[in-house]
Amino acid sequence: MIHSASVKSSQDNQQLNDSLVEHEILRTNHRTGMSVADLKQAFLDNLFYDQGKFPALATQRDYYMALAYTVRDRLLQRWNHTAATYTEQGSRTVAYFSAEFLMGPQLGKNLNSLGIYNQVQTAITELGLDFEVMLAEEAEPGLGNGGLGRLAACYLDSLATLEIPSLGYGIRYEFGIFQQDLQDGWQVEKTDKWLRLGNPWELKRPEWEVEVKFGGHTDTYIDDKGCYGVRWIPDQVVSGIPYDTPILGYQTATANTLRLWTAEAPESFNFESFNSGDYLGAVYEKVISENISKVLYPNDDSSQGKQLRLTQQYFFVACSLQDMLRILLGQGFPLEKFADKFAVQLNDTHPAIAVVELMRLFVDEHHLGWEQAWSITQRTFGYTNHTLLPEALERWPVELFEHLLPRHLQLIYEINHRFIDEVRIKFPGDEARLTRLSLIDETGERSIRMAHLACVGSHTINGVAALHTELLKQDVLQDFYAMYPHKFQNKTNGVTPRRFMVLSNPKLTDLITTKIGDQWIRSLEQLQQLEVFTDDPPFQDSWREVKLNCKRELAVLIQQQTGIIVDPNSMFDILIKRFHEYKRQHLKVLHIIALYNRIKANPDIDITPRTFIFGGKAAPGYWMAKLIIKLINSVADVVNRDPDVRGRLKVVFMKNFSVKLAQHLYPAADLSEQISTAGKEASGTGNMKFALNGALTVGTLDGANVEIREQVGAENFFLFGLTTEQIYEMRSKGYDPQTYYQSNPELKLAIDRISSGFFSSGDTEVFKSLTDSLLYHDPYFLLADFQSYLNIQEQVDLAFRDTARWTQMSVLNVARAGIFSSDRAIQEYCDQIWNIKPTKVKLPFSNSQESPDAPTNSKQISTAGKIN
Numbered sequence: 001m002i003h004s005a006s007v008k009s010s011q012d013n014q015q016l017n018d019s020l021v022e023h024e025i026l027r028t029n030h031r032t033g034m035s036v037a038d039l040k041q042a043f044l045d046n047l048f049y050d051q052g053k054f055p056a057l058a059t060q061r062d063y064y065m066a067l068a069y070t071v072r073d074r075l076l077q078r079w080n081h082t083a084a085t086y087t088e089q090g091s092r093t094v095a096y097f098s099a100e101f102l103m104g105p106q107l108g109k110n111l112n113s114l115g116i117y118n119q120v121q122t123a124i125t126e127l128g129l130d131f132e133v134m135l136a137e138e139a140e141p142g143l144g145n146g147g148l149g150r151l152a153a154c155y156l157d158s159l160a161t162l163e164i165p166s167l168g169y170g171i172r173y174e175f176g177i178f179q180q181d182l183q184d185g186w187q188v189e190k191t192d193k194w195l196r197l198g199n200p201w202e203l204k205r206p207e208w209e210v211e212v213k214f215g216g217h218t219d220t221y222i223d224d225k226g227c228y229g230v231r232w233i234p235d236q237v238v239s240g241i242p243y244d245t246p247i248l249g250y251q252t253a254t255a256n257t258l259r260l261w262t263a264e265a266p267e268s269f270n271f272e273s274f275n276s277g278d279y280l281g282a283v284y285e286k287v288i289s290e291n292i293s294k295v296l297y298p299n300d301d302s303s304q305g306k307q308l309r310l311t312q313q314y315f316f317v318a319c320s321l322q323d324m325l326r327i328l329l330g331q332g333f334p335l336e337k338f339a340d341k342f343a344v345q346l347n348d349t350h351p352a353i354a355v356v357e358l359m360r361l362f363v364d365e366h367h368l369g370w371e372q373a374w375s376i377t378q379r380t381f382g383y384t385n386h387t388l389l390p391e392a393l394e395r396w397p398v399e400l401f402e403h404l405l406p407r408h409l410q411l412i413y414e415i416n417h418r419f420i421d422e423v424r425i426k427f428p429g430d431e432a433r434l435t436r437l438s439l440i441d442e443t444g445e446r447s448i449r450m451a452h453l454a455c456v457g458s459h460t461i462n463g464v465a466a467l468h469t470e471l472l473k474q475d476v477l478q479d480f481y482a483m484y485p486h487k488f489q490n491k492t493n494g495v496t497p498r499r500f501m502v503l504s505n506p507k508l509t510d511l512i513t514t515k516i517g518d519q520w521i522r523s524l525e526q527l528q529q530l531e532v533f534t535d536d537p538p539f540q541d542s543w544r545e546v547k548l549n550c551k552r553e554l555a556v557l558i559q560q561q562t563g564i565i566v567d568p569n570s571m572f573d574i575l576i577k578r579f580h581e582y583k584r585q586h587l588k589v590l591h592i593i594a595l596y597n598r599i600k601a602n603p604d605i606d607i608t609p610r611t612f613i614f615g616g617k618a619a620p621g622y623w624m625a626k627l628i629i630k631l632i633n634s635v636a637d638v639v640n641r642d643p644d645v646r647g648r649l650k651v652v653f654m655k656n657f658s659v660k661l662a663q664h665l666y667p668a669a670d671l672s673e674q675i676s677t678a679g680k681e682a683s684g685t686g687n688m689k690f691a692l693n694g695a696l697t698v699g700t701l702d703g704a705n706v707e708i709r710e711q712v713g714a715e716n717f718f719l720f721g722l723t724t725e726q727i728y729e730m731r732s733k734g735y736d737p738q739t740y741y742q743s744n745p746e747l748k749l750a751i752d753r754i755s756s757g758f759f760s761s762g763d764t765e766v767f768k769s770l771t772d773s774l775l776y777h778d779p780y781f782l783l784a785d786f787q788s789y790l791n792i793q794e795q796v797d798l799a800f801r802d803t804a805r806w807t808q809m810s811v812l813n814v815a816r817a818g819i820f821s822s823d824r825a826i827q828e829y830c831d832q833i834w835n836i837k838p839t840k841v842k843l844p845f846s847n848s849q850e851s852p853d854a855p856t857n858s859k860q861i862s863t864a865g866k867i868n
């Protein structure tokens, strides 16, 4: 139980507690022991008692589930002790509010955190089962779109590893990000049924159900003390049920919680309707309520203003704040201590309605005065902005609020009124500024600007890379910067080395560890110690061998999934991320076509062999992004088949990019493509994962690329393209892509090849909207950056041929990228935003790896023909 047992009730139950501890000690070897023998025993136990199967009848899924439960028992032990410790100490806690958590598969991750990966592998193998197949069996919890959701997952990992009490709060979508299939080169979406076979990592907590209100109207009243109050009379009430997933730190006893909410109807069945013969009407409420947590919106970096989306946002925020009040009061704190007990971080504006909901709880339900409520609220929230794209800044029509959250609209007007008064004092007579800063956008359909609400309601506002934060201050949020300069901070993103190095690249991990020990896994800046080995020839050989191994493994996967045979000795040039025009996957395509044209013009030309690998999903409603996917597949078809190319170029599109797939791609990359238009990518985090796996970056001065280049050194980074300022200047002077098209024959030929139907069996229509967009608008400056990109790629070709130099650069990238650990980022959040310190969790006894391997009677399971 997390944060629940009040001190009093645990004292009452001292006897029960004592016997639990005794019980746990006595049972350690059976249920939580870490030896190979204990693990085998536990696995067989779970197969029998949880899956209800004899081995002969068990499916691959049963084996996976039995193993998952075996691991979960060991997690629960740590989780329970963590909860007890936090409750006892009343620890200050981070609540990370996010509409997305892209967690990735849990089994391997948890085995590593527990430090029993090898033992379990041995146990499973000794039972005659295939461990790799078991790992592959896990359905990925795809509860996010891309970088923003994955960042939240990396941050939970670091919070637990740094022993910071924390809760992740979000939505338990029944259907996560769609599964991407390809038909004739076009993206086709399929429903992601990740829960269909059960999720062994979560625990349902129906005892902590809460209610959430929607719609209706408000009313005023005078209470018995003569005080004026407002009552919200909703027309719909929905239940929120929490499901908890333990988040174990890396080889710590800390297990924090990811708490995701499912929407249910309070009554599953309307008896009145049923009895009057309206059978469909009887379940109508249930269907409507449960729609709320049904499906993740599949748009990244774009907001559509749909009612269901706002409903989702308010739903999880209202559930979470009620849950936090329960914890606060349950631990015996007064309401006034809310901001001392909790630091809430808003992951973009998706949970920004929390500012208003907390005010409503304080003012309407707990009768605090406005000033005090507002002071607590502002001390509670921090706001992270993740985007510079205007289409991603959330605005909700006032009318929608009126209809869905009438009380919140009144509170927003009050917050705005007081804020505007504040602005008037700081900038007297500046009416234009008031209009710009107002929480209400009065142009056209009146709407609420959620970023403004988040800025006003938070103590800190942060961007996610140095350049991004500067652009927020100078551009997107400049008026807020003028108003509240002290609120602005930068927190450059980071990624967890546990998943993106240790788990996904064990050979690199071993090589590094033999040289510098294993402390780098928790203190990633220690990778610096690798620098002294940079030019050491045997070390270079081992380094190359590790990379080649990863590439060979990926080559096998590519052949299995696409049928395409690729050469592991060619340069693996990888572009994986969501499809968006600003990310410029089509610039990469123009590069490939240009190389192809060179080969066609001169079949004996000497070109460094490359394998171009793409991956990523397009939002289902984003036509241009889907067309770019089709273009890649069309070009791939032609290039891969053309005998003139003779294996010098291969183009691969790996469908259904996910965390699972990503873990095979980063380790195998030679070249990382980070080619967004300068000023558009807030940070990027894939760029960091590549660098930490020894890939070199070709990139623009955008997002965190700027800092990666600073860290690894300009001579170890392939820079190209216009800067943000140059782009701004071009745009203001009137940019005409035609001048580039007309004056650059190679560019013209590349685009003409597409228009002419060369890649589309003569169809000149299919790609017309894409080529027209480039030729007549080119909002992302592909044509302006084309030549610079081709030039730097020639440098890349040359560098790759100098194996020793390339290896040296690769090692230096890893050695100098330690700063991009999410541990560093989280430490900065702790020190500079949340003001929180670790709480040490101790297990009452040690049961880690040292328990002796008792002789075991468990026999090998005969599975001939059952494992594939």
Ligand code: HT8
Pocket: 145, 146, 147, 148, 149, 151, 299, 300, 301, 302, 303, 348, 386, 387, 392, 393, 464, 493, 681, 682, 683, 684, 685, 703
């Ligand atoms: C940035 C990426 C950055 C990453 O956050 C991103 N921001 C979004 N998605 C990202 O990957 C984002 C922003 C606004 C949204 C949205 C997603 C609005 C509505 C729906 C989805 O693009 O550069 O690395 C983590 O900071």
